[in-house]
Amino acid sequence: MPIPYTKPPAPSDDKRWKIVETRMRRHGDRPQALIEALHAAQEAFGYLDDEALQFIGDTLGVPHSRVYGVATFYSFFTLKPQGEHTCVVCTGTACYINGAKEIMTGFEQQLGVKPKETTADGKVSLLTARCLGACSLAPAVIVDGDVRGKVSAADLVAELEAM
Numbered sequence: 001m002p003i004p005y006t007k008p009p010a011p012s013d014d015k016r017w018k019i020v021e022t023r024m025r026r027h028g029d030r031p032q033a034l035i036e037a038l039h040a041a042q043e044a045f046g047y048l049d050d051e052a053l054q055f056i057g058d059t060l061g062v063p064h065s066r067v068y069g070v071a072t073f074y075s076f077f078t079l080k081p082q083g084e085h086t087c088v089v090c091t092g093t094a095c096y097i098n099g100a101k102e103i104m105t106g107f108e109q110q111l112g113v114k115p116k117e118t119t120a121d122g123k124v125s126l127l128t129a130r131c132l133g134a135c136s137l138a139p140a141v142i143v144d145g146d147v148r149g150k151v152s153a154a155d156l157v158a159e160l161e162a163m
Contacts, residue, residue: 008058011051016044020052024059031062038071047078075129083118083125085163087156088142092131098138099153104128106153111160124160 007029010017023040027033037060041052048071057067071077089095089103104115107126111119118125134140137149141156148156 008055011055017055019044020056021059024056029059029061031060033060034062034067034070035074038067038077042077047081049079075127078116078127080116080118081122083123085123085144085160086125086127086142087160088127088129088132089115090130090132090134090138090140091128092135092138094135094138095132095140099151100139103139103141103151103153103156106157110157123163 010021020037020040024033024037027036034056037056038048041056042048045052053067053071054064056062057064071079087107089100089107091100104126107113111124111126113119113124113126115126115128129142132140132142132147134147134149137147139151140147140149141151142148143156143160
């Protein structure tokens, strides 16, 4: 006789877990809902921690190694809390040769942060993207969702320090 499946309980009584559970249930609590569930958890909590990855995997019947693999493969997902402000620097060829490297060096020297890190004060997170599709604006960055082009490292760092 098969053992009946019992859905794991949410990691806490935080109401945001209801959003994640609803999204998974809408997709039939099946492995095919993995990316959608990860999106829901990141939207609800701002990042994906070990607890969220384990809960999603257990609920959908997906091995933890696969959940982690998907979460780390896609650059949209983040496993650490993000800062108040997020800066995504394009590292595509056009941006890289037009100053993206200098922007990242400026972040490291002035703010003490490297790609995929957040400043010690929690104000700014630095991320990179392979291409933003804004080659004519090179070097291009996205600051809190706004695309900016032809930016200089000094101006960008100064702007973020002032935020």
